[in-house]
Amino acid sequence: MDGTLVDTEPYWMAAETALVESFGGSWTHEDALQLVGSGLLDSAVILQNAGVAMEPEAIVSHLTDVVQESLRTQGVPFRPGARELLRDLREAGIPTGLVTMSLRRMALNVVELIEFEAFDIVVAGDDVDNPKPHPEPYLQAAALLDVDIAEVIVIEDSPTGVRAGLASGALTLAVPHIVPLDHLGAHELWSTLAGRGADDLTDLFDSSTAVTGATR
Template sequence: MTALEAHARPGSAQGLQAVLCDMDGTLVDTERSWFATEVSVMADLGFRLGPEHAEHLLGSPMDPAVAYLIGVSGADIAPEELERRINVRMVETLSSGVDLRPGAKRLLAELDAARVPMALVTASYRAIVDAVLPSLGAHHFGVTVAGDEVTLPKPHPEPYLKAAAALGVAPERCVVLEDSRTGVASGEAAGCAVVAVPSMTPIPDGPRRTVRTSLDDVDLAFLRRVVRRTTAAP
């Protein structure tokens, strides 16, 4: 029996089969770092990126984020070069470590203790994921899906469907933890229940989502109730 198979059995008996976690802004406090990095890079190009742009960039995959930045700034730079500059500067920022969001460490430990399978599903590229995992704890996740490892990024359902398939679980028996509207849309499109913990912009309640102010308000019993409620809904 593989470690993943051993993890999967207890979760199946409880209705909840797996927890699929976004990274930036959900488990680690990096959304502000991303925006500060984008502000810094765009300042080098002579453009002031103000807070009114944050909602358009929060949780966004790299390609649309870069397209937005070039579109609003009119910067004379190739998308590939802007993407490279942002990622290089972000890896430098993360190399000294990153803070976890309130409640994240406790929740991950609780899910580990209950042998609930977990996946990390992020719009960030693999280089960013590898820079964050030492602070977050790679051992928590049976699967990690980075933004440059999917054909269609969030808000498309592919990232979460890929993670559920890799874990061998049914999407409708998974809970997605997210902090952005883009990520919430991806999880819901995949058929998962979603728990939204907004980081920088508000997220309204919805039929397949539950909004909490912090992961301090989320535990295993709560996640099991969320799955039971959404699977029982018509």
């Protein structure tokens, strides 16, 4: 969600910076980059190490509240081409799921702001025992969609997300936003989703199947 569907990473980074500084610490852009795509509890431990004297669950709740307030007051900056691709997939009858390490309440809040029913299912950070880069989030999504993970295309913008997609056995498409994804082994790398549609994903899947044969 964050960085692939919506450009909320600046909101998260601002919330992290304010929280660390409120405890007398410092938080750089480079510090924030290491949390991109990570599970929130894992991120909370890193923030504790930066001086935030709060329990991990309290840190997650606080950051989620701050980012949700930013979404309410500053708007939801959708990533280029994301909504258009989702609409085309829906019209093509292709099942879609949102897999995010944000809390479910935040994920549903963002989904509700899309002007059509964009997803069949949502798997959030508090729905799984093991966050990305573990494959569990994507395997759970495939099970909820009742599809074979080998027939899934994962679209990711973060290193942890790409690793999760690859570990799950899905065809993994990297679309970098804040951090580079060039050398992570993604099956395909697109610079943007703008101008892309269901046919592009179908072609990507078909070409991958042709190359890997019976393995996909």
